[in-house]
Amino acid sequence: MASGWGEGSTLSGMVPNLKALAARLPAAPRTRFAPAPTGYLHLGHVVSAIHVWGIARALGASVVLRVEDHDRGRCRPGYEAALREDLAWLGFVPDLGVPLEGPPAPSAFRQGDCSPRYEAALAWLRARGLVYACRCSRRDIARQGPDVANEESRYAGTCRDLGLPEAPGLGLRVRMAPGEERFDDARLGPQVQEPSAQCGDLLVRDRLGQWTYQFAVAVDDLAHGIDLVIRGEDLLASTGRQLRLARLLGRTVPPVFLHHPLVRHPGGAKLSKANRDTGVRELRAAGMLAVEVIGEAAYRAGLQPDPRPLAADDLPDLFTTLQPAR
Numbered sequence: 524m525a526s527g528w529g530e531g532s533t534l535s536g537m538v539p540n541l542k543a544l545a546a547r548l549p550a551a552p553r554t555r556f557a558p559a560p561t562g563y564l565h566l567g568h569v570v571s572a573i574h575v576w577g578i579a580r581a582l583g584a585s586v587v588l589r590v591e592d593h594d595r596g597r598c599r600p601g602y603e604a605a606l607r608e609d610l611a612w613l614g615f616v617p618d619l620g621v622p623l624e625g626p627p628a629p630s631a632f633r634q635g636d637c638s639p640r641y642e643a644a645l646a647w648l649r650a651r652g653l654v655y656a657c658r659c660s661r662r663d664i665a666r667q668g669p670d671v672a673n674e675e676s677r678y679a680g681t682c683r684d685l686g687l688p689e690a691p692g693l694g695l696r697v698r699m700a701p702g703e704e705r706f707d708d709a710r711l712g713p714q715v716q717e718p719s720a721q722c723g724d725l726l727v728r729d730r731l732g733q734w735t736y737q738f739a740v741a742v743d744d745l746a747h748g749i750d751l752v753i754r755g756e757d758l759l760a761s762t763g764r765q766l767r768l769a770r771l772l773g774r775t776v777p778p779v780f781l782h783h784p785l786v787r788h789p790g791g792a793k794l795s796k797a798n799r800d801t802g803v804r805e806l807r808a809a810g811m812l813a814v815e816v817i818g819e820a821a822y823r824a825g826l827q828p829d830p831r832p833l834a835a836d837d838l839p840d841l842f843t844t845l846q847p848a849r
Contacts, residue, residue: 537825538845539709539781544751545582547709547779552750554579555587556610556617557740560602561594564609566801567755567786569820572615574783575753577838587747588620590633593734598635600627609803613813614835619747632747634739641734644742644772645727648697653771656687657694660730675760678723695728697738697768704763709781711756716763725764737761741768749778756782786823 556575558568579586588610592598604627610616611623620632629636648654659681667679678696687693699719707713718725727738744752744765759782766777806816814832822830826841833841 537784538842539578541578541581541842541846544578544709544779544781548582548584548750552579552582552584553587553619553748554584554751554753555589555620555744555747555749556615557589557591557743557754558606559591559594559597560599560606561597562602564606564803566803566806566816566820566823568606569613569803569816570786570824571753571755571783572610572613573817573821573824573826573838573841574781576615576835577842578753578781579751580839581842582751584751585618586620587632587749588617588623589743589747590621590630590635591736591739592633592635593736593739595635595733596731603627605804609807612807613803613817616835634734634743637739637743638734640746641728641739641742644738645695647773648727648771651771653698654695654727655683655685655698655724656689657682657696657724657726658687658692658730659694675722677721678726680724683724691732692730694726694730696724697727697771699724699764699767704766706762706766706777706780708759708762709751709779711759711782714759714762716760718764718767721760722764725768737764738768741765742772744778745769745772745774751781752778753781753783755785757785758782784824786820 554575556572558564576586578584590603592603607621607623616623621630631637631640645654657678659678661676663681664676664678667676667681682696683698689695699722701719702717704716704718705714725737726735728734743749762780762782769777803816811819812832814834815830817835818827818833819830821827821833821841826845827833
């Protein structure tokens with residue numbers, strides 16, 4: 524997106540009302556930064572980190588660093604090492620989770636190390652009759668309905684009542700009964716979503732035996748005691764199904780969600796790892812300082828009027844200063 528300081532722009536929709544947000548959270552809240560090691564960090568990740576650390580520090584919340592490496596086909600140890608190094612260089616130091624320094628070690632905050640946790644959650648759902656095996660591929664699902672641009676494919680429930688035995692080569696799904704999920708996004712306001720209409724019964728383990736993002740993140744947010752989820756608007760549509768999964772898993776108090784704006788190219792496309800857009804490592808190699816990278820990211824996010832240098836420790840003041848008048 525363009526800078527929020529342009530002609531006719533306001534900050535009212537750029538940052539949350541911290542006082543109202545604090546009233547919805549416990550006394551010692553916890554949030555998380557959860558990158559997937561499928562590429563190197565770019566300015567879009569820095570924008571997300573600015574929101575996570577800035578809002579967390581302004582609220583007195585702790586930050587968990589979670590590594591979401593559930594996709595074994597795309598994740599690489601080298602990318603994880605790089606993101607830990609880049610976060611340390613930028614000054615984004617977590618309070619809990621995967622450490623930024625030292626050799627990699629098994630962690631309860633790295634999804635690739637936590638299969639027993641997901642197996643236990645799956646067993647909980649299976650015992651309640653909510654899990655069934657599915658043999659459908661992505662291509663099968665795409666053929667079930669019309670190809671609508673910019674819309675996700677909805678699973679039509681083809682295998683729901685077939686009683687297929689769980690076996691290698693089959694996926695596993697959780698039944699999503701009809702019904703709305705309502706939540707109040709801390710920046711965007713009241714939201715209504717219906718997971719059964721959006722995506723149908725949710726895939727929780729794919730045909731390769733990998734845990735899916737939707738399932739793993741709902742399980743982890745419960746296990747890690749996450750009270751506040753701060754992430755980009757591209758994940759807004761996932762919120763209803765994650766709230767539904769959390770409730771099915773026994774969570775009684777859902778986390779508060781806050782979806783921040785994305786940084787985009789002038790044409791509207793979001794920054795991408797695949798395109799190596801504005802990579803942190805490339806900016807470092809070009810001689811930029813950490814404070815310059817953070818300042819540039821904050822400027823592109825519309826959080827300051829120019830790309831002036833900005834240190835990670837100064838982010839709470841940034842969000843306090845930019846409080847909307849409401």
